Amino acid sequence: DAKTTQPPSMDCAEGRAANLPCNHSTISGNEYVYWYRQIHSQGPQYIIHGLKNNETNEMASLIITEDRKSSTLILPHATLRDTAVYYCIVRVSNFGNEKLTFGTGTRLTIIP
C-alpha cells in the first residue's frame, strides 16, 4: 500500500496561499490521491482528489507531479477557518473494499 509523508505542521498568514506538500513515492498507477481536513472535534471533510491531472474546485487546487510521486494542495486565500489537520491519503484497495488509511497529517495554523 502506498504511504504518504507530510510535514507535521505549517503556518500560513491569513489571506495568503497555503501550499501543503505530500510525498507518495510508492503510489500505484490506479491509485487516487485524496485530501481531507479535520477541524477540531469534527469529522473529516473531503476537499479534493485526483489521479494524474491537476484538479481545482471551490475549495482548493491539487497539483500532482508528472511522475505522481508527490502532490501539493493549494488553498488560494487562507482564512482563519482553514486552521485544521490536513490529511493526504492514497486510496487503498483491498479485496474489493476500498478504504482510506489516515496518517498523522499536517496541522495547518492560519495566523491573523
Add this chain to the structure above:
Amino acid sequence: GAVVSQHPSWVICKSGTSVKIECRSLDFQATTMFWYRQFPKQSLMLMATSNEGSKATYEQGVEKDKFLINHASLTLSTLTVTSAHPEDSSFYICSGRGLRSNQPQHFGDGTRLSIL
C-alpha cells in the same frame, strides 16, 4: 455536497451498558459505510467496512462481538458498542460512499463516547 448525519453527537454512560450510534446518508445512497475510532491527539483508525446487506469486514484487532455493525439499508448503518468499558471511550466517526469506487467518502461529525 453529500451529507452524512451521525447521532448522537455525545453520550456518557455507565460501564457495562451498550451504546448504539447511528450513521445516515441524507442525500445519497451509501453502498459502503466505514466506521473509524479516534483517540485524543491521534489519527483516525479504521475499525470496519460494511456493504449494504452484507456482514461487516473488521480490521485486525477489532472485536466483532464487541463492536456490532449493521448496514441494513443504503442510508443507515449502526455501530453498537456492547458492554462498554472506560477504555472504549473515544471519538467514533462514520463515513459513507456511493457506488463508484473512486467516489470520495463523506464523513459524519462523530460521536464522542465517554464511559464512566
